[in-house]
Amino acid sequence: MRCWVLIAALAAGCATTGEGDPRDPLEGINRGIYRFNDKVDQAVAKPVATAYRKAVPGEIRDRVRNFFGNLGDVFIGVNNFLQGKFADGANDWARVAFNTTIGLLGIHDVATDMGYEKHNEDFGQTFGRWGAGSGPYLVLPFLGSSTLRDGLGTSIDMYTDPLGEVRGYHTQYGLWGLRLTQTRADLLEASRILEEAALDKYVFQRDAYLQRRRSLVYDGRPPREKEPEDEPDNKAR
């Protein structure tokens, strides 16, 4: 806890002045934590993920991704039920049933081939569905992009994480580490594209995160956002 306060204090020192983005009132602190996360990523997460990808064949990495994906489907289903999407929730639990049994503890995603598509849900999205706005943008130490709403959601996601039930610290931390490594390895291309595409990585990632979450809350069909002041008067053509 003490180190968080220290980080926050350090970051506040770097706070930039000027016209801020209304969605990101804590930009100064966020940028500080972003730089910290980036250093951790460059020093540990990215090299480990790169080595993992070199050492482990794609076929095995698919099994690992499927295994953790299957664990995740349990609470993806819960969140769909909480959002009143009962058919989707039933779909998610059918996935768990088939993948855990026929799919050998989830290492084979047989449910997708049977027509049960995987969904993306979490408690942050459920709160959004219930009408909660995202609140200010936050960059969380180690975890990265979030908002006040999604941060609260993430804490419940972590609390309800099936890996929390695993007995034995070594096994538990081993599984945590493997899941993190797999997730980071799956993001290697995306992070490289981000480096190339962005003029200001922080802003680009923030805006992409906010757009992405908004789309997820509405399951890919968000209502159109009216921004008349942002539209040019005449489109060039």
Added chain:
Amino acid sequence: MNPITRLASALGMVLGLAFALPAPAQDIAPDQLVKTVTMEVVDLISKDKEIRSGNRAKLIELIDAKVLPHFNFAAMTALALGQSWNKANAEQKKRLTEEFRTLLVRTYASALAAYSDQKLDFRPLRAKPSDTDVTVQVRVLQQGTQPVPIDYSMEKTAAGWKVYDVMVGGVSLVANYRTEFNNVVRESGIDGLVKNLHVKNGSLAAAAEKK
């Protein structure tokens, strides 16, 4: 086979060939256009050893020839700049469009290079025949993860359907540049943004050379 039937069959082949040729771009429905171009590009890449082993210049050449004609970069740049677009003069607009185009092509090449053998699901178009502004949806399917939707916003023009925005997983590429661009314009004007993009493209090109 007598000469007449030989001539007739040759004529038939020529006519058959003519019909097999793709119709001019302006007559193709937008969803068909996306599917045809995507399949062609994926096929060309899978056959090209140099591209698959990382020849980025050749990949960009391919994108230039096959994909770019279907994009309206001036409209994309205008949308990405929002209000600032109106402050730019004709010369600045031209240069901004050129630089933004170079950046997008490079980004697109990186995304395409990351494509392995995921299945593509071309969604049926939900639009009336009279519509002039449609969204064409493609989904990238991969086991164990949620499908990634790619939505092409397309507009009908005299020269056929043109893409003016791409949304990947709900993130609009054009909208995502808006804050960045406006930040730069606020600090250093339109010329500052042109310069900024030019420097960015230069450093990316230099990095690609080194590989």
